[in-house]
Amino acid sequence: MRAVALGGGHGLHATLSALRRLTPDVTAVVTVADDGGSSGRLRRELGLLPPGDLRKALAALAGDGEEETLWSTVFQHRFGGTGALAGHAVGNLVLAALMEILHDPVAALAEAARLLGLTGRVLPMCTEPIDIEADVTGLDEDPAAVRRIRGQVAVATTPGQVRRIRLQAPGGPDHVPKACEAAVQAVLDADVVLLGPGSWFTSVLPHLLVPELHEALIDTSASRMVVLNLVPQPGETAGFSPERHLDVLCEHAPRLRVDAVIADADSVSTPDRLRTAAESLGARLRLDSIATAGARERHDPVALAESLLGALAG
Known part of the structure; x- marks a missing residue:
């Protein structure tokens, strides 16, 4: 089965x-689009793709052998202290070096995948870094006033209510x-494509706002599934x-049809509303216990x- 997962973090x-x-x-x-922390520093200083989310995906797919496990641990290791390396993850630096040497982020990720003994592939959404821009309400005395904010960190941490996002490419x-x-x-070749969970x-x-990727998600013959978050993100x-997440997805990609929506049964207080929202996307709702015990x-x-297996079985 050829599976593709789109997301970050x-x-x-x-x-x-x-x-x-x-x-x-x-x-x-x-x-x-990451512009904070180690990734943001490397992006600003070197003009490269932010490597942090790419590194996390590599670690998730790393091989289980002793050597691969060691390299995965090394990739995730983050320097402490107060010097120039403080806060940088080793894997971020390795990916940045590979991108500079090979001049191709896809080739750089392939080399990192070989080092880590990956069982799959990691690819960037775009080959150039992009910026997220959002329309946000609730930041002024007038609760309906819309302000525009830019940057992934700013959008993720805004105390206002995000209404809509756009992407901006270099230039x-x-x-x-x-x-x-x-x-x-x-995406076009996949048997199953997953969106979410995540910020x-x-x-x-953001994956739905890149035109070629958007069209691929619409045209693919794969089973398209959305995995919902367990809790709202501060x-x-x-x-x-949960249903508001689907409404927002539909607002940003009204032509997208989905085959299944997966949610945690204990995280859904109004299953009928979520089922209606899923059906508006053409999807069937699957409620399972998918949260980690104690977390x-x-x-x-x-x-x-x-749960994914059950959804695929229909």
């Missing part, structure tokens, strides 16, 4: 950890983000119900894998 890590239990043919397509607002060709082909406005929805989706904000990879 910890949410994508959870999906990849589940998918690798089902098939060795897993492709991660990762957002490239200004008239430049359309160009998708990674390999990522587009992976909804900054990790999940900042960008504070106060969101309700994290998906259990084994339980999620079982």
Whole structure:
């Protein structure tokens, strides 16, 4: 089974950890808008793709052998102290070096995948870094006033209510983000494609705003599934119900049809409303216990894998 997961950060890590239990043919397509922390520093200083979410996806798919496990640990190691290396993850620096030497982020990720003994592939959503711009309300005395904010960190941490996002490519607002060709082909060739979980406005929805990737998601013959978050994210989706996540997805990609929506049964207070929202996307709703025991904000990879299998079986 050829599986493709689109997202970023910890949410994508959870999906990849589940998918690798089902098939060795897993492709991660990762957002490239991060402008904070180690990734943001490397992006600003070197003009490269932010490597942090790419690194996390590589670690999620790394091999289980002793050597691969060591390299995965090294990749995730973050320097402490107060010097120039403080806060940088080793894997971020390795990916940055590979990108500079090979002048091709896809080739750089392939080399990192070989080092880590990957069971699948990691690809960037775009081959150039992009910026997220959002319309936000609730930041002024007038609660309906709309302000525009820019940057993944700013959008993810805003105390306001995000209404809509756009992507900006290098070169200004008239430049359309160009998708990674390999990522587009992976979606078209897939048997199953997953969106979510993850930061909804900054990790999940951006994939739908890259024109070639958007069209591939519409045209693919794969089973398309949406995995919902377990809890609202402070900042960008504070106060969101599960069905509101689907409404926002539909607003950003009204032509997208979905085959299944997967949610945690204990995280859904109004199943009928969520079922109606799923049906508006053409999807059937599947409610399972997919949260980690004792950590309700994290998906259990084994339980999620079982839920995905059930959804695929129809």
